Amino acid sequence: MQVQPSLKPGMANPGSAGIASDSLQRRVPGQVARSPVRLLVCGAVTICVLIFGWAIVLHATRHSSLSASSADSIYEANLDQSLQRAATLALGDRRGAVIIMDPQTGRVRAVVNPTVAFGENLPAGSTIKPFTALAALRSGVIDEESRNACREKYAHEDFHTTCSHPRDLPPLNPTEAIAYSCNYYFGKVGERLAESDFNSTLNEFGFGKPSGVNADREGQGLLRRGDWHSQNAIGEGDYLRATPIQLINAYLAIVNGGYLFTPRIAPAAGFVPQLRARLMISNDHRSLILKGMRGAVRYGTAETASLYSLPIYVFGKTGTATELNGYRTQGWFVGFASQLNDDAKEESQFAPERVKLAVLVFLAKAHGSEAAEVARPIFDAYAHSEISDGRSQSEISDLRSQLSVEKSEISNLKSQTITVHLVSENVTRSMPLEDYVRGVVAAEGSMESEPEALKALAVASRTYVLKNLGRHRRDGYDFCTTTHCQRYRSVDSGSLAGASSAVIEAVESTKGEVLRDSNDELADSYFSASCGGATANMATLWGGNAPSYLRGVHDEYCAGEAHNSWTDVISEKQMLKALQSDPRTNVGERLLDVSVLRTDASGRAEVITVEGNRRITVKGWDLKIIIGRALGWNLLKSSRFKISRSGSNFVFRGSGFGHGLGLCQEGAHVMAARGTDYRQILAKYFPSTRIANENRSSASADLMWNHKVNFIGESDVEPSPVSKRQSGRTIRRTLSSEGLHINYPNTVSQREIEGLLSFLQSTRESLVARVAAAGITAQFPALQIFINETTGDFVGRTGQPAWAAAATKGSRIELQPLETLKRRRILETTLRHELVHTLVDTVSRGRAPRWLAEGLALHVAGEGRLVAPYQPRQRMSTDEIEKHLSDNRLAKSANDMRATYAAAYSEVKRLITSEGEANVWRRVAR
Numbered sequence: 002m003q004v005q006p007s008l009k010p011g012m013a014n015p016g017s018a019g020i021a022s023d024s025l026q027r028r029v030p031g032q033v034a035r036s037p038v039r040l041l042v043c044g045a046v047t048i049c050v051l052i053f054g055w056a057i058v059l060h061a062t063r064h065s066s067l068s069a070s071s072a073d074s075i076y077e078a079n080l081d082q083s084l085q086r087a088a089t090l091a092l093g094d095r096r097g098a099v100i101i102m103d104p105q106t107g108r109v110r111a112v113v114n115p116t117v118a119f120g121e122n123l124p125a126g127s128t129i130k131p132f133t134a135l136a137a138l139r140s141g142v143i144d145e146e147s148r149n150a151c152r153e154k155y156a157h158e159d160f161h162t163t164c165s166h167p168r169d170l171p172p173l174n175p176t177e178a179i180a181y182s183c184n185y186y187f188g189k190v191g192e193r194l195a196e197s198d199f200n201s202t203l204n205e206f207g208f209g210k211p212s213g214v215n216a217d218r219e220g221q222g223l224l225r226r227g228d229w230h231s232q233n234a235i236g237e238g239d240y241l242r243a244t245p246i247q248l249i250n251a252y253l254a255i256v257n258g259g260y261l262f263t264p265r266i267a268p269a270a271g272f273v274p275q276l277r278a279r280l281m282i283s284n285d286h287r288s289l290i291l292k293g294m295r296g297a298v299r300y301g302t303a304e305t306a307s308l309y310s311l312p313i314y315v316f317g318k319t320g321t322a323t324e325l326n327g328y329r330t331q332g333w334f335v336g337f338a339s340q341l342n343d344d345a346k347e348e349s350q351f352a353p354e355r356v357k358l359a360v361l362v363f364l365a366k367a368h369g370s371e372a373a374e375v376a377r378p379i380f381d382a383y384a385h386s387e388i389s390d391g392r393s394q395s396e397i398s399d400l401r402s403q404l405s406v407e408k409s410e411i412s413n414l415k416s417q418t419i420t421v422h423l424v425s426e427n428v429t430r431s432m433p434l435e436d437y438v439r440g441v442v443a444a445e446g447s448m449e450s451e452p453e454a455l456k457a458l459a460v461a462s463r464t465y466v467l468k469n470l471g472r473h474r475r476d477g478y479d480f481c482t483t484t485h486c487q488r489y490r491s492v493d494s495g496s497l498a499g500a501s502s503a504v505i506e507a508v509e510s511t512k513g514e515v516l517r518d519s520n521d522e523l524a525d526s527y528f529s530a531s532c533g534g535a536t537a538n539m540a541t542l543w544g545g546n547a548p549s550y551l552r553g554v555h556d557e558y559c560a561g562e563a564h565n566s567w568t569d570v571i572s573e574k575q576m577l578k579a580l581q582s583d584p585r586t587n588v589g590e591r592l593l594d595v596s597v598l599r600t601d602a603s604g605r606a607e608v609i610t611v612e613g614n615r616r617i618t619v620k621g622w623d624l625k626i627i628i629g630r631a632l633g634w635n636l637l638k639s640s641r642f643k644i645s646r647s648g649s650n651f652v653f654r655g656s657g658f659g660h661g662l663g664l665c666q667e668g669a670h671v672m673a674a675r676g677t678d679y680r681q682i683l684a685k686y687f688p689s690t691r692i693a694n695e696n697r698s699s700a701s702a703d704l705m706w707n708h709k710v711n712f713i714g715e716s717d718v719e720p721s722p723v724s725k726r727q728s729g730r731t732i733r734r735t736l737s738s739e740g741l742h743i744n745y746p747n748t749v750s751q752r753e754i755e756g757l758l759s760f761l762q763s764t765r766e767s768l769v770a771r772v773a774a775a776g777i778t779a780q781f782p783a784l785q786i787f788i789n790e791t792t793g794d795f796v797g798r799t800g801q802p803a804w805a806a807a808a809t810k811g812s813r814i815e816l817q818p819l820e821t822l823k824r825r826r827i828l829e830t831t832l833r834h835e836l837v838h839t840l841v842d843t844v845s846r847g848r849a850p851r852w853l854a855e856g857l858a859l860h861v862a863g864e865g866r867l868v869a870p871y872q873p874r875q876r877m878s879t880d881e882i883e884k885h886l887s888d889n890r891l892a893k894s895a896n897d898m899r900a901t902y903a904a905a906y907s908e909v910k911r912l913i914t915s916e917g918e919a920n921v922w923r924r925v926a927r
Contacts, residue, residue, distance in 0.1 A: 077269030080386050085111035087382035088360075091375045096365040098245050101379065104253045104337065104356045106274040107262025109214070109246075117363065119216040122223055122242040126322025127182045127302075127369065128333045129203075129236040131255065131290045133190060134175050136202035138286045142193045145289050146616050148172035153917065155188040160232045162188070166301070167774045168917035171598070179293025180301035182319060182369075184235050191234025199234065200226060205280060206251035206261065208243055213263040213277070220244040236322060249361040252318075252335045254280055255290060258353030291351045294318050294337075298373075299540070303334065305863065306373035310763060312546055313338045313384045314350045317360075317376070319369025332367035334376050336360050338383060350545070358383050367866075374863070419466065420478040421489060429478045436492065437480075438463045439508045444490040445528075446504060449666065451673035455507035457682040460692060461664050462487060464515040464526040516683065517693045518548060519755045524690050525551060528664035531564035532556050533641045533657025534604065536665055536686060538766075541601035542622050542640065549759045550687045551662055552766050553603040554739050555780065558668035564658040569636050571628070573649045579631035580611060586627055589614025595651055597621070597644055602770050605641045605661070622660070663687060688739040689759040738762065740783045746790040749819055757832070761786070764833050768840050771861070775919035777926050779844050781836075782812045789818055804898070806831045809838040827867075834862040845925045852882040853925065855902055856909030860918075865906050871899040872907060879908055 088099040088111050098118035101111040112118050137143045150172040154163050166181035178186035203209070209224025223242035233240040243251075246264055254261040259280040265272070295316035297303045308315040317336025338358040339350050360379050362372040417434040432440075441462045446455050465487065470479055472486055480486040516524040525539075525548060536554050539547035559565060571579075573592055580586040580595075592613045599608040606621030619627075621640040628637050642655030664686045672682050680692060732747040736754045741761055743754055765781050772779050789795040792803050799808040799815045806827060808815045814835045822828040837858040841849050859865055877885075885901040912921050 080383070081110045081269070083382050083386055084379060085113075087379045088113045091378045092362075095367075095375075097367075097372075097375075098361075098363045099375070099379070100245055100249050100359075100361045102249060102253065102264065102359040102361075104257045104359045105354070106272065107250070107253065107260075107264045108269065108272055108274070109264055109266040112266070115216060116218075118245045119214055119219045120244065122220045122244060123331060123363065124236065124239075124322035125241055125243050125248060126236040126320035126331065126333055127184075128248060128318055128320030128322075128335055129241060130179055130182060130187050130234075130320075131294065131318055132203055132206065132251070133187055133194070133199065133234045134179060134290055134293070135255075135282070135286055136199045137190050137194050138175070138283075138289070139202065140195065140198040142190060142198075143175055145176070145285065146174060148174050149178075149183075149186050149189055151183050151185040153185070155185040155235075157188060157192060157231045160230065160237065162232070162235070162237065163914065165917075167919040169774075169776065169919055176289050176293040176296060179290065179318065180296025180299075182297070182302045187235045188231050191231035194234055196226070196229035199229070200224065203241065203251075205278075206254055207247060207277070208241065208251060212244070212246050212250050213275075214246050215265055215267075216246075219246070222247050236320060245361055245363050248333070249335055249359055252337075252361075253359055255282065255287060256337050256351075256353065256356045256359070258282065258287070288351060291316060295350075298336070302369055303336075303373040304767075305370050306334075306377050307763070307767065308336065308373065308377055308380060309540055309546060310549070311377070311380055311384050312548075313380065314340075314545055315380055316351075317373065319373055321369045330366065330368055332362075332364040332369045332372035334360075334362045334369055334372035336373070336376050336380065338380055371863075371866075417467075419470075419480065422473065422476065422478045422481045423489075423491070424482050434463070434466065435508060435512055437489070438466065439504065440489045440492045441466075441487045442508055443492055443501070443504050444488040446507075446666070447490075449670060450503070451670050452503050452507060453673035453677065453679045453682060454666070454669040455503055456511050456679035457664060457669050457673075458528065458666065459507045459511045460514050460516060460679065460683060461526040461528050461687075463511070464524055467515060468523040468525060511679070513694045514692050515694075516687055516690045518550060518690050519752075519759050524548070524687060526664070526687065527551070527660065527662035528666060529657075529659030529661050530665075531559050531562060531639075531656075531658040531667040532603075532661040532665035533564065533639055533655070534560060535602075535641075535661075536663065537603050537605060537640075537661035538601055539662055541603075541607045542605060542660060542662065544620070549763050550690050552763065553601075554686065554688060556665050556668045556686075558671040559665050562667040562671065564638060564667065565656050567638055567655055569653045569655075570647070571632065571636065571651045571653070573651065575632055576628075576651050577613075579628045580613075582631040583627045585623060586611055586617060586619050588612065588617055594646070595644055597642075602766065602773060603641070603661070604656075605639070606643075609644075684737075685739060688762055689755065691755075740765075740781060741786070742783065743786045743788065745788040745819075748790065749788065753819070757786075760829065761832060761836070764836055768836060768861070771918075772840065772844060772922050775922040777844060777922055779840060781839060782843065784836075784839065785813045786816065787813065788816045792817060792821060802898070807835050809835045811842070812839065814839070830862045830864050830867075834858045834864060837861045841925055844922065849925050850879070850883055851886040852879050852905040852908060855886060856905035856907075857921065857925070859902060859906040860909055860913065865910065868899055868903040868906055870903075871896060872903040873900045876907075877901070877904040882908065 084101050088101060092099050092113050096117075097114065099111070099113040100109065100118050102109050134143070138145075151164055151166070151168075151170065153168055154161065156162075162184045164181075164184050166183060170177070170181065173181065173183055173186055177183075203224055209222050211219045211221050213219075222244055223239075225240045228240060230238055230240070232238050250262065250264050259282045260276060261278040261280055263275040263277045265275060297318055298306075298308045298316055302319040303317060308317070315336055315338050317334055320333035322331045322333065336359070337356050338360075339352075339355040340357055358380070360376050362375045364372045364375065418431050419434055419437040420429060420431050421437060422429045438459060442455060442459050445462065446458045449455050449458070466480070469486075472480055480489075482489040516526050518524050535556055537551075538553040539545070539551040576595065577592040580588055580592065588611050590613075592611075594610070594612045596610050597606045597608075598610045598618060601607040606624070609619050609621055609624045611617045611619060621642075625637045625640045637653060637655070639655055639657035639659060639661055641657045641661065642653045645652045645654070664683070669682045669686070672685065673679070683690070683692065733744055734747055734751070735742060735744045736751065736758065737743070738758045739762070741758055743757060745754055761784075769779055769781070787798075789798065795801070795805075795808075795815060795817050796803055799805070801808045806817055806822060806825075816822065816831070819828065822831055835858075838854060841854045841857060845854075859868060882901060882904050885898075886905065909921065912924070916924075
């Protein structure tokens, strides 16, 4: 889901706003026909005629569109080249293949290693599970609420396998089983599924026969008959084999609403799709499968690739296929990107016409999660292309003018005019930007008395204004004065009536100041009355993607404030009435229970289970909105709550007021009262952003972080603008954000360090969520990262050998020079490795053995394949590993130490295979 337009950055609980729907029917996947064409089907018309007629319409519409704007073809060609480069670099020298396609037409945009992509028949592994689910749903073997508790190991006849997902999950439904790729769930489905139902579904989607792609040589694949075993339902065995082009083409038909194309390698100019079949797929079945694929990216098998953090909506399915000899694995990932929608409903992201890109990655001797990691830079290249949303250049320019004002456009903010619709007066007025900001701060900060808190609010509000110009463009103005946008109080520019002197001073003293992210774009500067102890993660609150600065921070300042704790009691009768008011929560005529199924890292109810005549799951924020609309906004002040039952009443105990994103006004008040200035307040709530003022001549003065410069071994001194070295000593700088402090040589650019801060923060958050899945609450200490200028400096400071990449002691991490780590292509894995060490120390209170800490760090950082070639021929005991890790003198060479690390990794991998990762983290905690 994307942020719904009804949500505002202010204090009050928001409602929702309707989105005008396009009245034109969808004639062609991905576009609206410019000239209405109606196909009148009379009598007994065969399916061939329907397909032929559809193709004619598609051809005519496509031709009209292309001739209207030949520039689109140029942009498409440039994007194809960009995707080809990204795919080639991402695959590197690994054996495998990449295919990139347009889901709306079947056009192959890019391919790497076409021999494998089109010619090799390969076991599909778990990528077949969505099709298994579809066959089972169609035949009635399962429905959307069919749950099964995973028993970790699945065995049937002479087949045995183990699930790799967390062990302590509640019983899984089909969506969750797809997300976690649960072998036990689908093995049990396979026991009940008839071969004819499975085979007919796969045959319908083109398995077992050539796709017809215009390549030199294409494999046929394999779809057997009469040799059915339950493990075939999970992609094991030799029942099914597919070429990569067959697999991605079949997935295309699911995501685009049933259009099975003949894939074609061709440029965009003049391309005419070739429809092979029109498949009938239930909307409910399709939605269930795609939600499972989104779950795989958000919390399941593809989570480690961090695809959900990209500024597009990505969903997909991993697969790890085992060859018949049982020891070599092959990794798959099939993923899709859809155009983000302002509608808060997740189903809107899956609308067939919104899905814009398809990517398949196949990797030999790998796992599905690794294939997903290869796909990430491809989706990233697409996300940052100018036509990633499918608009023409003129439309993109128009969109940017509305939503993301460029630096040149705000170089003189005095001339910026805002049009505001005063709802209560039903009039629209134009006013200078700063006058509007003054009116917003007067309304949103009416109860605020601390000047620095008002300044923070002014900067956040001004940024929001410039980021969202044209929010009501269709209505003829920029903003309204309701909670849909920002609350506003009319302020007489002459007398300044309606604004306190503190408000006037706050806006005046921060004039022109805005927040920018690490990419130098205007930040999404939301604010709310109270976060209740932790700000929200936008991704888990509303769905979609969250920038690094909106993934939530711990807030110790708003504790004890007005909205730190609240309790609401709702009777069963009232609750049922509210639930019946919205199709998302209508459980029928009776209500049995409402409970929190899952909370996110900030303590907010992420998923709610509602049980009545039927069982429904709904996002926590959606439930809050539904109850607010039906029973009044005085109930459920936030989604940070727990639910209990007291007789016939439901008791909600929570904290916070509003959505909790970004700036917490109650926390900012406390920080300001304790002497914190507004720059530090904004750094707290929007980590990795900076304050910029286009009216100042030097951007260096705008950084919100506390910059210091020192010499090695000397006290802090002011930086010299003349040179990077003085008296033969290196000048060092420091850059800090929430809980992270980096000390680095002046030879490294500040922008590079800002990128490191962003990466460290997002990695830290994902690690906390990882241990939370094991039922362990952990919080990172404030970390000090010291980047050495030379390897000699690193060895001298740490006592580690020159081949070591980093060293961690307590909350201090020492790194080799960045250039050295980047040259070795291990910078990100090294940082992730060291953060795991810190987390292990925190969880174990410093008592975890070295072999367990090192092995777990290698596993979580994804470095297992790097040390695997150094595995000792003879298995080392954990005591031997511990001894070698504790005494560097026992290692005669770098390879000796690598062998010790490989042995530690193997021991931890054995534990994870037998117990599951969650239990290994619990072992660490014990």
